[in-house]
Amino acid sequence: MKAKILIRPKDGILDPQGRAVERALPALGFEGVHEVRVGRLVELETDDPGKVDALCEKLLANPLIEDYEVEIDG
Amino acid sequence: MIGVIQFPGSCDERDALAAVRRVGEGRLVWHEETDLAGLDGVVVPGGFSYGDYLRAGAIARFSPAMEAVSRFAAEGGAVLGICNGFQVLCEAGLLPGALLPNEGLRFICRQVGIVAEDFRGPFGSEIGAGKRLSIPIKHMSGRYFAPDDELNRLEANGQVAFRYAAGENPNGSVREIAGVVNESGNVLGLMPHPEHAVDPLTGSDDGLALFRALVRAPQAAAA
Numbered sequence: 001m002k003a004k005i006l007i008r009p010k011d012g013i014l015d016p017q018g019r020a021v022e023r024a025l026p027a028l029g030f031e032g033v034h035e036v037r038v039g040r041l042v043e044l045e046t047d048d049p050g051k052v053d054a055l056c057e058k059l060l061a062n063p064l065i066e067d068y069e070v071e072i073d074g
Numbered sequence: 075m076i077g078v079i080q081f082p083g084s085c086d087e088r089d090a091l092a093a094v095r096r097v098g099e100g101r102l103v104w105h106e107e108t109d110l111a112g113l114d115g116v117v118v119p120g121g122f123s124y125g126d127y128l129r130a131g132a133i134a135r136f137s138p139a140m141e142a143v144s145r146f147a148a149e150g151g152a153v154l155g156i157c158n159g160f161q162v163l164c165e166a167g168l169l170p171g172a173l174l175p176n177e178g179l180r181f182i183c184r185q186v187g188i189v190a191e192d193f194r195g196p197f198g199s200e201i202g203a204g205k206r207l208s209i210p211i212k213h214m215s216g217r218y219f220a221p222d223d224e225l226n227r228l229e230a231n232g233q234v235a236f237r238y239a240a241g242e243n244p245n246g247s248v249r250e251i252a253g254v255v256n257e258s259g260n261v262l263g264l265m266p267h268p269e270h271a272v273d274p275l276t277g278s279d280d281g282l283a284l285f286r287a288l289v290r291a292p293q294a295a296a297a
Contacts, residue, residue, distance in 0.1 A: 013219065014246065016179050059136075062129060062165065065172045065219060 001049050002073040007061045008039030039066075076288060077103040077113040079143065079159075081134050085121035086269060090156065093269040097282060098289035105137045115152040115288040116143055118159030120212075120267055130173060130215045131161030140166055152196055152291030153261040154284060157213055160253070160263030169256055169263045170228060171220035176213070177246025183212040185277060187239030188252045188266055194232040195259020196294040200287030207236075207280035209266035211244060216265040218247035218254070225249055231257065236264055260291070 009015045015037050022036040042060055046052060049072050061068040076094045080087045080102045087102060094100035094117065103110070110116065123134035134140060140162065147153050147168055155163040163169040176182060185208055192203035201207075220228065225248060228234050236253035243250045245265075253264025268281025287294075 013174070014177065014217075016175060016177050016246075020179060059128070059132065062132070062172055064221075065174060 001047075002043065002045050003049060003052050004071045004073070005042040005044070005052070005056055005060055005068055006039060006071070007042065007056075007066050007068045008037055010065055010067050013065055075113055076100040076115045076117060077110060078117040078119055079103050079105060079139050080119075081105045081121070081123035081137060081139075083122040083125050084119050084158070086156065086267065087119040087121070089267075090117045090119040090269040093272045093281065093285050094289070096272055097286045103139055105134075105139045108138045108142045110142045110146050110151075113146070113151070114292045115154070116146060117288070118143065118153065118155040118162055119269070120157035120159060123158055123162060126158070129165070131158060131163075131165040134158075134162045135166035144168060147256070147261050150258065150260055150295060152288050152295075154197070154288050155261070155263035156267055156269065157211075157216070157265055160265055161215065163261060163263045168261050169254055170224060170233070171218055171251075171254060173215050173265070174217040174219050175215045176217055176244070181212070181214045182216070182244050183210070184244070185210050186242050186244055186252075186266060188236040188264075189239050190236055191234045192232060193235045193255055193259065195255050195262070196291035197235065197255065197262045197284060197287045198232070198259060199294065200290065201283055206239060207266075207268075207271070207283070208278040209268055209271045209281050210277075211266045213245070213265055216245040216247065218251040218265070220248065228254060232259070233257065235262055236266075260295075
């Protein structure tokens with residue numbers, strides 16, 4: 001099965017990468033864009049989708065600083 | 075005998091070993107070693123362990139040597155984690171908190187002032203509260219973070235080891251924290267590099283005190 005895992009900085013944690021993107025946008029003519037947050041997307045195939053949460057907790061995300069969402073494609 | 079862990083991608087293990095040897099005996103410990111018998115202390119050095127491909131320190135924590143370091147620390151052994159070593163110890167859960175990319179996103183390499191808190195354990199008693207040290211930093215992800223309630227607990231419990239001197243916070247660390255210890259004080263992690271501050275010729279020998287504390291820790295624990 002395929003899984004997509006979306007990992008993002010937790011609310012309230014300063015995301016300097018998102019801030020840098022947000023500051024660059026007006027120079028390119030994109031006004032009115034706010035609250036940019038940059039995360040990452042992990043795609044994987046697994047034989048045991050039941051373990052995806054555990055592998056996120058243990059390796060892919062650091063739960064102290066990151067939230068994650070798992071989407072399983074049947 | 076102090077062991078300095080060497081991961082693929084470590085780059086400060088030889089400087090750390092040289093620093094250890096100024097005050098005691100040391101040897102390198104390859105990341106596949108699982109037996110730390112005979113060691114009196116451990117350094118987890120700086121660098122880019124396993125390339126830091128996921129998050130800094132996230133992969134190294136699963137190395138065989140780190141499992142051995144976890145047992146060593148649980149038995150009260152003194153462990154000093156420097157820069158990437160600090161990140162590894164946080165990822166391994168041996169130290170509270172996490173290190174995030176610098177607020178300014180740039181790699182920073184320069185001398186900073188740090189001030190010791192009144193913190194527990196062999197390192198704290200060697201350094202002494204209020205002592206100011208001049209030590210270089212060189213990192214990309216050094217912004218210390220822990221949630222507010224955790225920070226309050228760390229401060230109440232004497233676990234904040236070092237803060238950047240007033241006005242010198244280089245990376246946006248919460249409450250200017252440059253280093254922390256675990257609950258029992260035998261594991262210390264810090265972002266600055268004491269192994270690069272062991273000779274006045276290169277600007278400062280303030281880092282030696284940390285290696286002295288590491289070498290003396292077993293006697294300190296026995297006393």
